Amino acid sequence: MALDVGKLLAGSVQYPKLPEVSPSYGTAGFRSTAVLLPCTVFRCGVLMALRAMHTGAATGIVITASHNPEQDNGVKLVEPSGHMLSPSWEAFADRLANAPDDDALAELCHELISQHSISIGNATVMVAHDSRPSAVALVAAAGDGISCVGATAYACGLLTTPQLHWMVMKCNRKLPHSKEDYFHTLAEAYEQLTAGAATPDEVIIVDCANGVGANALQQLQEKLGAKLRLKLFNTEVGVAGKLNADCGADFVQKERTGPASMTLAECSGRCASIDGDADRLVFFSQEGDTLALLDGDKIAALLALLVQQLLKAAGLEDVSLGVVQTAYANGASTQFLQQLPHCTVQCTPTGVKHLHAAAEKFDIGIYFEANGHGTVLIGKPFLEKLQKTSQAGGEKLQEAARQLEALATLSNQAVGDALSGLLMVEAALQLLQKDLQSWGALYRDLPSRQRKVSVRDRSVVKTADAERKAVSPAGLQEGLDKAAASVKSGRVFVRPSGTEDVVRVYAEAATQEDADGLALEAARLLHHLAGGTGAEV
Ligand code: 16G
Ligand code: MG
Numbered sequence: 001m002a003l004d005v006g007k008l009l010a011g012s013v014q015y016p017k018l019p020e021v022s023p024s025y026g027t028a029g030f031r032s033t034a035v036l037l038p039c040t041v042f043r044c045g046v047l048m049a050l051r052a053m054h055t056g057a058a059t060g061i062v063i064t065a066s067h068n069p070e071q072d073n074g075v076k077l078v079e080p081s082g083h084m085l086s087p088s089w090e091a092f093a094d095r096l097a098n099a100p101d102d103d104a105l106a107e108l109c110h111e112l113i114s115q116h117s118i119s120i121g122n123a124t125v126m127v128a129h130d131s132r133p134s135a136v137a138l139v140a141a142a143g144d145g146i147s148c149v150g151a152t153a154y155a156c157g158l159l160t161t162p163q164l165h166w167m168v169m170k171c172n173r174k175l176p177h178s179k180e181d182y183f184h185t186l187a188e189a190y191e192q193l194t195a196g197a198a199t200p201d202e203v204i205i206v207d208c209a210n211g212v213g214a215n216a217l218q219q220l221q222e223k224l225g226a227k228l229r230l231k232l233f234n235t236e237v238g239v240a241g242k243l244n245a246d247c248g249a250d251f252v253q254k255e256r257t258g259p260a261s262m263t264l265a266e267c268s269g270r271c272a273s274i275d276g277d278a279d280r281l282v283f284f285s286q287e288g289d290t291l292a293l294l295d296g297d298k299i300a301a302l303l304a305l306l307v308q309q310l311l312k313a314a315g316l317e318d319v320s321l322g323v324v325q326t327a328y329a330n331g332a333s334t335q336f337l338q339q340l341p342h343c344t345v346q347c348t349p350t351g352v353k354h355l356h357a358a359a360e361k362f363d364i365g366i367y368f369e370a371n372g373h374g375t376v377l378i379g380k381p382f383l384e385k386l387q388k389t390s391q392a393g394g395e396k397l398q399e400a401a402r403q404l405e406a407l408a409t410l411s412n413q414a415v416g417d418a419l420s421g422l423l424m425v426e427a428a429l430q431l432l433q434k435d436l437q438s439w440g441a442l443y444r445d446l447p448s449r450q451r452k453v454s455v456r457d458r459s460v461v462k463t464a465d466a467e468r469k470a471v472s473p474a475g476l477q478e479g480l481d482k483a484a485a486s487v488k489s490g491r492v493f494v495r496p497s498g499t500e501d502v503v504r505v506y507a508e509a510a511t512q513e514d515a516d517g518l519a520l521e522a523a524r525l526l527h528h529l530a531g532g533t534g535a536e537v
Contacts, residue, residue, distance in 0.1 A: 001120040003113060003149060005106050008046070011148030012102040015042035015141055023097040025090045027351040027498030030097060031065050031074030034134035038141045040097045044075050045125065045145020045153070046109065047096055051089065052123035052151055054116050055080045060168040062161045063129035063138045067209070067250035067275040070243040073134045075142070076161055078126075082169025082414025084353045109149070123151040126168055128159035130212045130277045131237045160216050160278035162417030169414040183216075187223035189410035190423040193403050194227070197430040203229045204426065205271045207259045209248030210236045213278030213418060220419055228426055233262055249273045249280040249372050249418070254450070256291050258284065267291070270436055272425075274418035280372035281418035283425065285436045292440050296368035297333035299425055300325065301442050303366050303376055304340060306428040310407070311364075313400035314389055317342055319382055322362035324348055324355045327467045327493050328370040328506055336443040347466040351498065352416055373416040376424065378408035403431075446489055447512035449519040451505040456531040458496040458503050467495045473529045483521040487514035492522050503530065 060078030129135035170177035208214035247259035258267030359365025368374030484490035507518035
């Protein structure tokens with residue numbers, strides 16, 4: 001069938017492109033003030049419908065701006081595999097979002113259809129949203145975009161981002177994929193993985209960022225019963241002004257403090273914090289004046305130990321195990337992982353799509369960003385090997401193999417997931433017999449400092465080597481190298497943000513004073529070489 005241009009234009013005319021808005025796909029989809037988004041979201045509906053027709057499988061859209069303030073919104077685009085939109089389509093997403101008018105949009109659709117020989121026909125796009133008030137209008141915009149090219153929008157309602165990714169993946173594998181199935185699968189896998197271990201006495205305190213994760217965790221708690229007790233904080237979902245406000249994983253990780261609404265006593269328990277769309281997770285505990293933060297790096301270290309223990313017990317040490325990090329990983333975590341036997345450590349640019357792609361290359365790939373985005377990928381070839389072990393080996397071997405299978409089910413294979421991550425961490429703590437203190441003591445973080453620097457045009461800063469080296473502007477890397485060499489254990493890098501109009505700086509050193517000094521020097525170099533505006537945020 002051919003594209004019904006009349007229908008496309010009739011839809012598109014309701015969502016005019018504002019000339020002053022130039023959307024950019026960024027690190028993980030489009031994001032901006034919600035009032036500027038209807039046109040972009042409508043066009044994402046069109047795009048994902050065409051992607052579904054091209055692949056012959058369901059795709060997905062999540063309306064969310066994650067940890068951003070409530071007045072923002074955004075869109076995350078989901079492949080049939082459950083992963084994020086294929087990078088090969090990102091440039092097209094940008095062009096579509098920036099088409100100046102309806103005719104230009106129709107022309108671009110024709111270009112995409114002929115370039116990929118897409119046959120217009122039946123297709124489904126699953127659409128979910130987080131708890132922002134602007135979701136209603138944006139879900140409608142996505143639905144209009146999907147239907148005006150002849151596909152069906154399947155409204156999944158209020159969900160966490162990873163839940164929708166999981167549902168799309170399972171749907172296309174023709175497996176049970178309802179919201180209920182998600183909670184059931186996670187709870188059952190957790191029970192299998194921890195069978196035999198003592199149920200923890202401690203209640204897990206979870207800061208839910210006043211976001212959609214609060215609802216999801218309540219449902220998960222119902223399924224878990226007495227197996228794991230959660231006490232939820234910051235659960236005011238949909239209450240104006242509350243979402244991500246002084247709480248949530250991003251706040252706790254960046255500010256190094258507990259959520260403002262929680263008392264010191266509450267923060268001194270076994271605490272976890274998730275973000276507004278529940279794809280980030282960090283743990284923390286107040287110890288006197290300081291907050292012990294167990295970030296994505298620490299989670300990766302803990303899960304690497306768990307995987308190694310299970311592999312050893314199953315007699316399967318010859319598998320390829322990789323841990324994927326970004327340049328933001330604390331140097332101490334990288335060193336810790338590098339000394340683990342049979343473990344390869346790799347660094348990729350920032351953004352889940354890069355880490356996920358690298359982790360997939362291992363039999364077992366663990367990936368985490370320091371900010372708490374991540375999961376454990378367990379590939380099919382490995383699972384097949386595992387099944388053979390289960391059948392052939394003795395009782396102990398079989399038990400470990402079953403646990404590895406349970407871990408593969410518990411870990412979201414589509415994308416990083418705070419709920420799945422929470423259960424993996426709890427299982428790991430039980431099976432490795434650790435508490436937050438002994439987990440935290442696996443290694444000591446090097447002091448670090450992050451800064452944001454405003455420059456006239458952040459695209460002048462170009463990086464290489466997984467963002468660890470600045471290749472432009474000229475002289476910047478030389479300056480950074482010199483500064484890093486002047487302090488003990490100094491390391492510094494800069495990169496243009498993919499979500500904000502700033503250049504980010506990360507520095508670490510043996511002392512906090514030196515890390516601060518190094519970050520300041522990097523900011524000074526940026527001002528001088530990349531045209532700083534003087535406004536440091
Ligand atoms: C997005 C990314 C996150 C990354 C962050 C970096 C996904 C799902 N999310 O939130 O992984 O750490 O952007 O932001 O990929 P930045 O480019 O502004 O530093
Ligand atoms: Mg998020």
